[in-house]
Amino acid sequence: MSPAYQYYFITLLIFFGVNTIACWSLNIQYGVGGVMNFAFIMFQALGAYLGGVLTLGPSTGASFQQYVFGATLPFPLPWIVAAAAGAALAWIVGSFALRPARRDFQAMVMLVVSIIASTVVLTEGWLFNGMNGIAAIPKPFQSRLSLGEIQYGWFYLAMTAIVVLLVYLLVNRLTGSPWGRRLRAMREHPEALSSLGVNIRAESMKVYVLGGALASLSGAILVQFIGAWSPGSWDTGETFLYFVAIIVGGAGNNFGAMLGAALVLGVFEESVRYLPSFGYAGLAEAIQFMLLGVLILAFLWFRPSGLVPERRRRLTRLLPAVGATGGETQTGADRPTAGST
Amino acid sequence: MNQLTLAIGFGLVTSAILALGAVGFTLQFGVSNILNLAYGDVMTVSAFMAYLVNAGGAGIWLAMCAGAATGAVVSVLISTLIFTPFLRRGTSRFAMVMVSLALAVILQNAIQAVAGPAFRSYSRSQGTSLHLLGMILTPYQLVIIGVAAASLLALHLLLRYTRIGKALRATAADAELARSCGIATERVSALAWAISGALCGLAGVTLALNLASFDFHFGNAFLLVIVAAAVFGSVGQPYGAMAGALVIGMASELAAIWTPALKQVVAFVILAVILLIRPAGLWRKSFVQMDVAAR
Amino acid sequence: MAAAASSAALLEVTDLRVEFAGVHAVARASFAIRPGMITGLIGPNGAGKSTTLKLIAGAERPTGGQIWYAGRDITGHPAHEVARQGLIRTFQLSSEFARLTVLENLLVAVPHQHGASFVSALRGRHSWRAEQAALVSRGMDLLTEFGLAHAADQYAGELSGGQKRLIEIARALMAQPRMLLLDEPLAGVNPRLRETITEHLARLRDQGLTMMMVEHELQAVDRCCDPVIVMAAGRVLAEGSMREIRANKEVVDAYLLG
Numbered sequence: 001m002s003p004a005y006q007y008y009f010i011t012l013l014i015f016f017g018v019n020t021i022a023c024w025s026l027n028i029q030y031g032v033g034g035v036m037n038f039a040f041i042m043f044q045a046l047g048a049y050l051g052g053v054l055t056l057g058p059s060t061g062a063s064f065q066q067y068v069f070g071a072t073l074p075f076p077l078p079w080i081v082a083a084a085a086g087a088a089l090a091w092i093v094g095s096f097a098l099r100p101a102r103r104d105f106q107a108m109v110m111l112v113v114s115i116i117a118s119t120v121v122l123t124e125g126w127l128f129n130g131m132n133g134i135a136a137i138p139k140p141f142q143s144r145l146s147l148g149e150i151q152y153g154w155f156y157l158a159m160t161a162i163v164v165l166l167v168y169l170l171v172n173r174l175t176g177s178p179w180g181r182r183l184r185a186m187r188e189h190p191e192a193l194s195s196l197g198v199n200i201r202a203e204s205m206k207v208y209v210l211g212g213a214l215a216s217l218s219g220a221i222l223v224q225f226i227g228a229w230s231p232g233s234w235d236t237g238e239t240f241l242y243f244v245a246i247i248v249g250g251a252g253n254n255f256g257a258m259l260g261a262a263l264v265l266g267v268f269e270e271s272v273r274y275l276p277s278f279g280y281a282g283l284a285e286a287i288q289f290m291l292l293g294v295l296i297l298a299f300l301w302f303r304p305s306g307l308v309p310e311r312r313r314r315l316t317r318l319l320p321a322v323g324a325t326g327g328e329t330q331t332g333a334d335r336p337t338a339g340s341t
Numbered sequence: 342m343n344q345l346t347l348a349i350g351f352g353l354v355t356s357a358i359l360a361l362g363a364v365g366f367t368l369q370f371g372v373s374n375i376l377n378l379a380y381g382d383v384m385t386v387s388a389f390m391a392y393l394v395n396a397g398g399a400g401i402w403l404a405m406c407a408g409a410a411t412g413a414v415v416s417v418l419i420s421t422l423i424f425t426p427f428l429r430r431g432t433s434r435f436a437m438v439m440v441s442l443a444l445a446v447i448l449q450n451a452i453q454a455v456a457g458p459a460f461r462s463y464s465r466s467q468g469t470s471l472h473l474l475g476m477i478l479t480p481y482q483l484v485i486i487g488v489a490a491a492s493l494l495a496l497h498l499l500l501r502y503t504r505i506g507k508a509l510r511a512t513a514a515d516a517e518l519a520r521s522c523g524i525a526t527e528r529v530s531a532l533a534w535a536i537s538g539a540l541c542g543l544a545g546v547t548l549a550l551n552l553a554s555f556d557f558h559f560g561n562a563f564l565l566v567i568v569a570a571a572v573f574g575s576v577g578q579p580y581g582a583m584a585g586a587l588v589i590g591m592a593s594e595l596a597a598i599w600t601p602a603l604k605q606v607v608a609f610v611i612l613a614v615i616l617l618i619r620p621a622g623l624w625r626k627s628f629v630q631m632d633v634a635a636r
Numbered sequence: 637m638a639a640a641a642s643s644a645a646l647l648e649v650t651d652l653r654v655e656f657a658g659v660h661a662v663a664r665a666s667f668a669i670r671p672g673m674i675t676g677l678i679g680p681n682g683a684g685k686s687t688t689l690k691l692i693a694g695a696e697r698p699t700g701g702q703i704w705y706a707g708r709d710i711t712g713h714p715a716h717e718v719a720r721q722g723l724i725r726t727f728q729l730s731s732e733f734a735r736l737t738v739l740e741n742l743l744v745a746v747p748h749q750h751g752a753s754f755v756s757a758l759r760g761r762h763s764w765r766a767e768q769a770a771l772v773s774r775g776m777d778l779l780t781e782f783g784l785a786h787a788a789d790q791y792a793g794e795l796s797g798g799q800k801r802l803i804e805i806a807r808a809l810m811a812q813p814r815m816l817l818l819d820e821p822l823a824g825v826n827p828r829l830r831e832t833i834t835e836h837l838a839r840l841r842d843q844g845l846t847m848m849m850v851e852h853e854l855q856a857v858d859r860c861c862d863p864v865i866v867m868a869a870g871r872v873l874a875e876g877s878m879r880e881i882r883a884n885k886e887v888v889d890a891y892l893l894g
């Protein structure tokens with residue numbers, strides 16, 4: 001394989017890793033917890049911006065880009081700070097966006113917040129360099145390791161894979177736990193769960209903050225590899241893209257989310273690159289998004305559970321073994337009585 | 342002093358446009374219990390249709406009618422072809438917002454694909470501006486205020502005094518009960534979408550008229566202000582939406598005296614504050630009245 | 637003030653009122669519920685019965701009045717706080733967790749589980765596995781009593797209407813309630829299943845559970861409720877045994893006219 005193809009391949013895989021983390025973040029918020037985070041891309045953007053400025057060093061008047069919070073933090077601090085900032089932002093937004101009891105309302109407010117955030121960052125150039133965004137972000141360890149471009153790519157891919165694994169362990173542990181079950185119940189009928197003693201607003205906030213941290217982390221990982229980030233990378237269509245990925249892949253299922261990341265964010269997104277260019281710049285993208293809209297409607301209509309539906313948890317497996325002989329040792333309690341329906 | 346009165350003048354125009362948009366949005370919600378995130382894009386479609394009519398040689402009045410009609414037709418279409426079938430299929434109200442977002446994405450990108458990225462503006466004749474009480478209003482801005490006032494007055498009379506209006510209010514308050522009283526709720530619903538769609542269309546055209554030029558995503562950008570006004574006045578309450586429009590319209594223009602950038606932020610700040618202190622909006626005491634099985 | 641009853645009352649409602657859009661859904665309702673009994677709450681449509689239950693359970697905020705439960709003032713407390721004190725409400729419309737299995741529905745109701753909070757979930761499977769197995773056993777016992785053991789791993793959303801009703805009651809029981817507020821538990825349920833349910837409820841009462849039941853099915857109310865409270869147009873009309881109620885002229889009028 002020629003070096004160019006190798007590098008492309010590595011880049012694809014890193015994107016896949018980042019998108020998997022992002023999809024798991026949105027999945028635990030929406031697929032598991034029922035919190036429809038229409039401000040998703042804002043969190044990823046925060047992580048990306050912070051990951052950038054925290055390695056670029058303080059913004060000097062002479063440099064070609066201006067931004068806040070400049071520093072040169074050693075790896076992995078930028079990633080950690082980004083995740084923490086994502087959690088903090090989620091806490092702030094959640095404090096008013098999660099107030100309405102209706103979740104479509106919450107979604108709408110989050111969408112509004114996201115649009116406002118992108119407008120503010122665009123117009124207030126002092127924040128993150130406005131329209132041009134930040135660039136020339138140094139890659140971690142690059143100078144120290146003095147690897148070739150391809151080898152460094154493999155190195156970064158390995159680091160990404162480690163984080164993906166760690167996030168998987170975390171998310172899997174949480175969704176398989178009684179707390180995960182509680183989140184799913186909240187998704188199904190928050191009012192009923194509330195009447196059983198669960199504080200819906202508090203639990204929504206927890207899953208929102210967790211998702212916020214993971215989304216920001218994914219942004220930081222991405223930005224330190226691609227080296228640049230601008231408002232073009234995070235318009236609200238991107239949030240929509242992630243929702244398509246989850247719904248197509250299978251909301252509520254971690255493997256489904258990963259599949260969605262591969263199919264929608266990987267295959268579908270990349271396939272546009274191979275089409276012959278036609279029309280004016282942006283036309284292909286517009287058609288692409290139209291198709292995505294139709295795709296999500298099709299799935300919502302025909303297969304709302306997605307390609308890989310949520311696993312059914314057969315709790316009867318936790319019961320002590322009835323006995324290989326077929327249950328004669330059981331008392332009559334196990335057999336449906338005459339009054340059964 | 343001069344800047345202040347100028348800002349008040351602009352505030353009246355913005356409030357007028359916002360009132361049209363917010364009342365339409367809130368009406369749609371009131372009757373269907375759906376938050377239609379494609380609303381902004383219907384505004385854009387209507388504005389573009391008006392542009393076509395205008396480019397074809399018609400005057401602004403005719404273009405406005407075209408815009409209103411487009412808004413009405415498109416709204417009824419999306420309600421009957423998309424929203425109702427999904428509801429009948431058992432999609433929860435909560436999931437409907439995803440459907441409306443998908444619709445918004447489809448519409449916006451369809452407009453972009455067809456119309457291209459270029460900015461358009463209506464062709465209009467120059468007139469003399471009106472100088473009144475320290476405000477300076479162009480003839481088109483006066484038209485906007487007039488159209489808004491007339492439309493909202495007509496809506497008020499309709500809701501209050503006609504049988505259709507009463508049917509609308511009954512369906513908005515309790516669809517089940519209305520149906521059992523013999524009200525043809527499907528027809529009433531279609532009518533509500535048509536009326537609110539017309540308001541949406543007018544909002545789109547007046548907004549485009551007020552901007553120097555517009556492109557395929559200007560309606561969607563305005564949606565956030567519409568949402569803020571509707572939430573402020575309690576979603577589903579037309580008079581609340583009018584109040585919200587006035588407050589936010591004025592506040593954003595006055596804030597612009599300091600920095601133009603503050604304009605949109607004002608709407609957002611008001612939205613956040615309202616949600617923190619009184620999430621159900623100013624017109625309601627609690628969410629109970631609108632939270633009928635909204636799972 | 638029902639002074640004699642209040643010392644023995646588990647739940648006491650005084651001057652409760654709430655209004656929506658100018659309508660007084662509940663207008664100065666007062667009554668006391670004594671422990672260990674099933675108190676019926678009946679009345680014509682629109683009497684405010686369901687609303688009263690919701691107010692007590694904290695699902696809605698009253699505009700006036702007081703609610704005392706187990707010696708505490710719970711007026712205006714949010715629903716989850718009220719539930720944590722053992723006052724559990726079931727719903728008029730089906731409220732099962734559709735895409736959770738029947739057993740999951742039951743288990744999610746149990747309070748104070750290891751692993752049910754975000755922090756404790758982080759600790760991992762071994763910290764909650766044993767307890768979960770025990771809870772599954774308990775859940776299965778309950779399901780067996782209700783004759784639904786065979787549906788344990790089925791999605792609750794796939795059950796019939798009557799089965800869903802049973803699941804909701806079973807779920808409420810798993811929450812270890814001290815008092816149940818049942819909102820039309822027999823609505824849409826076939827007659828044979830109705831008998832099963834009322835038998836279960838009677839058995840639970842004998843075991844010490846207090847209940848308040850809103851119902852339209854007057855035969856069922858007759859069978860298991862004593863005393864019975866009648867509401868109409870947001871007010872409490874009468875209180876007493878079913879026989880006394882039936883003889884009460886005001887009640888008869890309310891039903892005929894309402």
